[in-house]
Amino acid sequence: MTDVGERPASRRREQTRARLLDAAHEVFAEVGMDAASVEMICERAGFTRGAFYSNFESKDELFLALITQLAEAKLEEVAARVRELESGSVTDPSSLVRQVVGVSLGERMEPQLISEIRTQALRDRRLASAYLDWQNVMRRRVEEIIGHVVGQFGLRLRLPVPEVAQLLLDVSDDTCTRATLEGHAQGEINELLNTRLERLVGALVEAP
Numbered sequence: 001m002t003d004v005g006e007r008p009a010s011r012r013r014e015q016t017r018a019r020l021l022d023a024a025h026e027v028f029a030e031v032g033m034d035a036a037s038v039e040m041i042c043e044r045a046g047f048t049r050g051a052f053y054s055n056f057e058s059k060d061e062l063f064l065a066l067i068t069q070l071a072e073a074k075l076e077e078v079a080a081r082v083r084e085l086e087s088g089s090v091t092d093p094s095s096l097v098r099q100v101v102g103v104s105l106g107e108r109m110e111p112q113l114i115s116e117i118r119t120q121a122l123r124d125r126r127l128a129s130a131y132l133d134w135q136n137v138m139r140r141r142v143e144e145i146i147g148h149v150v151g152q153f154g155l156r157l158r159l160p161v162p163e164v165a166q167l168l169l170d171v172s173d174d175t176c177t178r179a180t181l182e183g184h185a186q187g188e189i190n191e192l193l194n195t196r197l198e199r200l201v202g203a204l205v206e207a208p
Helices: 002-031 038-045 049-053 059-084 095-101 111-123 125-153 161-181 186-204
Strands: none
Touching: 002 038, 002 049, 002 059, 038 049, 038 059, 059 111, 059 125, 095 186, 111 125, 111 161, 125 161, 161 186
């Protein structure tokens, strides 16, 4: 009986958390992280401050959860594309970027959001630890994807997989941030990112 009673409560909690994350994403897009108050997020989601603090300890924790959700969704999309690839469909290593990444590792991952959280992490040791944990999780996820591609297509890398994964993430972050500062539209940012990743992958994969 306890398990049956807990399931609806668990689903409600998940739904509340999801609505708060969606609201945070909307509010951030409108006013930025600093101006996005807990009250604004709660009002947008239709919840009280009590509902907020039963799910998140702070606004920083909420935004870290948000970038985690966005990044995991993007990486799952990339992983799904990898699983669908056939060995004969790849003519050269750099073509993997277009076929696997497709749009952008940075799509929906607003550079402003990540930059603001990183700035807060530089000032707050607790948030810094959480931010580094998030980066490590993302890198391991990318390592898994790279490992699958290397094994499936018999590729040889010039660097260890962990280093390749970190390079891909660093280039993605730098490209999206710089292109945003330069005022490029999302489509242009995606194209720039794909081009840089193609070149990087071409340099990191040894010729047959």
